[in-house]
Amino acid sequence: xxxxxxxxxxxxxxxxxxxxxxxxxxxxxxxxxxxxxxxxxxxxxxxxxxxxxxxxxxxxxxxxxxxxxxxxxxxxxxxxxxxxxxxxxxxxxxxxxxxxxxxxxxxxxxxxxxxxxxxxxxxxxxxxxxxxxxxxxxxxxxxxxxxxxxxxxxxxxxxxxxxxxxxxxxxxxxxxxxxxxxxxxxxxxxxxxxxxxxxxxxxxxxxxxxxxxxxxxxxxxxxxxxxxxxxxxxxxxxxxxxxxxxxxxxxxxxxxxxxxxxxxxxxxxxxxxxxxxxxxxxxxxxxxxxxxxxxxxxxxxxxxxxxxxxxxxxxxxxxxxxxxxxxxxxxxxxxxxxxxxxxxxx
Numbered sequence: 024x025x026x027x028x029x030x031x032x033x034x035x036x037x038x039x040x041x042x043x044x045x046x047x048x049x050x051x052x053x054x055x056x057x058x059x060x061x062x063x064x065x066x067x068x069x070x071x072x073x074x075x076x077x078x079x080x081x082x083x084x085x086x087x088x089x090x091x092x093x094x095x096x097x098x099x100x101x102x103x104x105x106x107x108x109x110x111x112x113x114x115x116x117x118x119x120x121x122x123x124x125x126x127x128x129x130x131x132x133x134x135x136x137x138x139x140x141x142x143x144x145x146x147x148x149x150x151x152x153x154x155x156x157x158x159x160x161x162x163x164x165x166x167x168x169x170x171x172x173x174x175x176x177x178x179x180x181x182x183x184x185x186x187x188x189x190x191x192x193x194x195x196x197x198x199x200x201x202x203x204x205x206x207x208x209x210x211x212x213x214x215x216x217x218x219x220x221x222x223x224x225x226x227x228x229x230x231x232x233x234x235x236x237x238x239x240x241x242x243x244x245x246x247x248x249x250x251x252x253x254x255x256x257x258x259x260x261x262x263x264x265x266x267x268x269x270x271x272x273x274x275x276x277x278x279x280x281x282x283x284x285x286x287x288x289x290x291x292x293x294x295x296x297x298x299x300x301x302x303x304x305x306x307x308x309x310x311x312x313x314x315x316x317x318x319x320x321x322x323x324x325x326x327x328x329x330x331x332x333x334x335x336x337x338x339x340x341x342x343x344x345x346x347x348x349x350x351x352x353x354x355x356x357x358x359x360x361x362x363x364x365x366x367x368x369x
Contacts, residue, residue, distance in 0.1 A: 025052030030326065031093040032056055033078065033086075033110055034100025036063040038189040038279070039124055039154075039315045042286065043099055044071060046319035050327065057089040058100060080106050086113035094330060097322055098123035101191040102198040103130035107151070111138055115147055120329045124154035124318050127195050129202050131157065131248045135339050143338040150340055152245045153325045154318040155292075158342040159309060159359075160246030160261070162352055163296040164254065165343030166363075167307040173255035174300040179246050180227045182236055182293040183267035187279040189315065192271070208243045213257040227262055229295050230308055230362065237265040249341040256298070279315065287313040308362040309352070320358045324351060 030047055034040045035056035044054040048071070056067045059079040068075030078089035080100075086109060090096055096114050100106045103125035111134070114121035125131055134151040142149050152158055160179045168174060188196075206217040223240040242263035250259050270276045282289035294309045311317050325342060328334060334345045342351070352361055 024327070025050045027051065027053055028330070029053045029055050029093045031076075031090050031096040033089065033096060033098045033106070034058050035075075036060065036067045037099055037101075037191050039191070039318050040099035041067070042316050042319035043097055043124070043322060044073075045285075046323040047097075047326070050323055052323075052326075055089070055093055080109035083109065083113065086110065087116060090114065090117045090119065093117070093119060095120040095122065095326055097326065098125070101125070101127070101195040103127045103195065104133070104198050104202065107134055108137070111149060114149070115141065115145055118145075118147070120148040120150070120326075122150045122153045122322055122325055122329070124157075124322055125152050125195075126154060126156040126192075126245045127199050128208055128243065128245060128248055129199055131245050135248070135252060139339045146337050148329055148334060148337055148340065148345075150325055150329065150342065150345060152249050153322045153342055154245075155314040155321065157245030157249050158321050158325070159294060159317070160244070160296065161249035161341050161343040162346070162348045163294060163307045163309055164246070164250050164256075164259075164298060165348035166352055167296050167298040167305045168254060169305065171298070171300055171305075174298045175256070176258040176260070176299050177250060177254070177256045178260050178262065178297045178299075179244075179250075180229065180238060180262040180264075180295045180297075181242075181244075181267065182227075182229050182233050182264045182295070183270075183314065184289075184291045186267040186270040186314075187277055187288065187290070188271050189278055196271075207241070208247075209241050210243070210247045210251055210259050211257075224265070225262065227264075227295070229293055233293050238262040239265060239268045242268060249343065252341050253344040279313070285316065287316040290314065292317075302367075304366040306362075306364040306366070309359045310362075311359040317355075317358050320355055324354055 064075040078085040279288040
């Protein structure tokens with residue numbers, strides 16, 4: 024457990040950041056709230072009886088002060104296209120592990136491209152996308168692979184009861200759209216493709232009681248980035264149920280609201296992962312509540328394992344690459360409920 028060790032949380036006063044602060048504190052860490060908004064840093068610090076530190080990505084010295092004396096930093100501040108680089112640089116200067124909860128495709132790809140060699144040379148550990156999108160799908164796909172060293176294709180389908188986006192989700196989406204323009208990303212044949220056609224409208228047969236649902240195919244999320252960094256699978260596709268895709272795209276969809284004392288919304292999720300090799304198929308599912316709230320135990324569990332030395336490699340690594348995926352997923356109970364199914368080919 025945390026044993027009173029201080030952990031910097033950049034963007035701590037955001038929607039997901041607050042869940043992360045609470046989860047770290049529950050595990051015995053001492054969160055050090057940080058961010059550029061002095062008023063919000065102070066409000067959160069006073070509320071949680073913590074010592075906050077104001078810092079901005081435009082001021083490296085302020086980031087150095089924010090990370091001073093901490094054992095790690097968790098970056099919860101979007102848009103991550105703007106924050107990952109400066110905060111990673113500060114973590115490297117401080118010689119502490121860096122984890123983030125970025126779901127932005129371009130930001131995650133940039134992290135692997137720009138910091139892989141630097142992190143290896145520094146024997147540093149950088150874990151991007153340690154969140155619902157990016158981390159969970161990667162862990163599930165890695166667990167589904169089991170003893171396979173390669174597979175033909177992986178499919179990750181999401182069924183969300185609703186998707187009320189946070190202000191951070193909207194801002195990050197806007198930044199990604201600005202960078203991508205009219206193009207969308209797909210991973211096929213072992214490479215990234217930019218497409219200008221519409222994503223396909225399909226159906227997905229989720230396990231009961233969810234059942235068959237309309238989905239948007241090639242709804243490419245951070246899981247495609249993380250899975251393809253370390254698993255030999257040339258075709259990786261993610262899907263989103265049509266209702267949730269409509270929710271997150273609509274300008275009038277409200278932000279999430281708390282449905283219990285922990286601050287979780289009443290949103291439920293099902294992640295359905297199918298990996299195929301030849302005629303053999305392996306399937307893993309995960310169910311839970313609130314995609315933003317479940318990010319907190321994901322990143323906190325990762326942090327505990329990093330600090331305990333329970334990682335498989337250094338550098339810029341994904342959840343499935345760094346950790347024992349089945350063991351990690353079991354440790355997330357009761358936050359998620361798992362299911363496993365294997366179908367040998369005829």
